[in-house]
Amino acid sequence: RKEVEQDPGPFNVPEGATVAFNCTYSNSASQSFFWYRQDCRKEPKLLMSVYSSGNEDGRFTAQLNRASQYISLLIRDSKLSDSATYLCVADNNAGNMLTFGGGTRLMVKP
Amino acid sequence: EAGVAQSPRYKIIEKRQSVAFWCNPISGHATLYWYQQILGQGPKLLIQFQNNGVVDDSQLPKDRFSAERLKGVDSTLKIQPAKLEDSAVYLCASSLAGSFSYEQYFGPGTRLTVT
Numbered sequence: 001r002k003e004v005e006q007d008p009g010p011f012n013v014p015e016g017a018t019v020a021f022n023c024t025y026s027n028s029a030s031q032s033f034f035w036y037r038q039d040c041r042k043e044p045k046l047l048m049s050v051y052s053s054g055n056e057d058g059r060f061t062a063q064l065n066r067a068s069q070y071i072s073l074l075i076r077d078s079k080l081s082d083s084a085t086y087l088c089v090a091d092n093n094a095g096n097m098l099t100f101g102g103g104t105r106l107m108v109k110p
Numbered sequence: 111e112a113g114v115a116q117s118p119r120y121k122i123i124e125k126r127q128s129v130a131f132w133c134n135p136i137s138g139h140a141t142l143y144w145y146q147q148i149l150g151q152g153p154k155l156l157i158q159f160q161n162n163g164v165v166d167d168s169q170l171p172k173d174r175f176s177a178e179r180l181k182g183v184d185s186t187l188k189i190q191p192a193k194l195e196d197s198a199v200y201l202c203a204s205s206l207a208g209s210f211s212y213e214q215y216f217g218p219g220t221r222l223t224v225t
Binding site: 045098 | 150151152153154155158166168201213214216217218219
């Protein structure tokens with residue numbers, strides 16, 4: 001079983017749609033979680049950290065469910081520029097390593 | 111502020127040859143990471159440095175991969191000899207410190223093709 005698992009997609013959605021991605025993690029002791037965005041042939045960039053209480057940044061909302069060991073990312077009012085791969089990330093609880101999921105590809109179409 | 115610099119951007123070599131990648135982190139960043147990203151997968155950590163000391167290299171294939179960070183600034187990652195399965199993008203990242211409260215900033219990567 002992969003440590004951090006994501007549906008690879010692609011998710012094809014029209015502009016203005018709401019789309020949600022889930023990610024599951026296997027290490028119940030993980031403490032830190034993140035979503036990174038990676039554009040085609042570019043480097044990953046931090047989109048947002050995921051807090052236990054959930055957090056929102058504009059059109060983006062991240063949630064953490066420790067009981068079920070999953071993290072979600074909700075994107076409202078999708079823009080063409082949101083087209084990218086979204087990487088779910090969890091730590092190894094030893095405080096020294098992040099494990100990345102395989103990414104979920106989103107394609108927003110006009 | 112200058113970002114993480116990496117060179118070369120692209121490299122094509124034959125199997126069993128050697129190759130080296132260079133990374134210059136953001137000025138003042140104590141922690142440096144090397145990741146391997148195979149097409150269609152997420153980045154996998156190979157090695158993490160805190161200043162010039164190794165924090166974690168548990169996923170580094172030490173029979174063929176080596177890395178160093180002399181003087182706690184620039185770093186080089188070497189593969190000797192290369193195998194076909196080493197074809198990937200090698201990403202360098204840096205952060206102010208090793209705690210995850212500090213964001214990791216990635217360089218543009220070196221795309222390695224082994225033929």
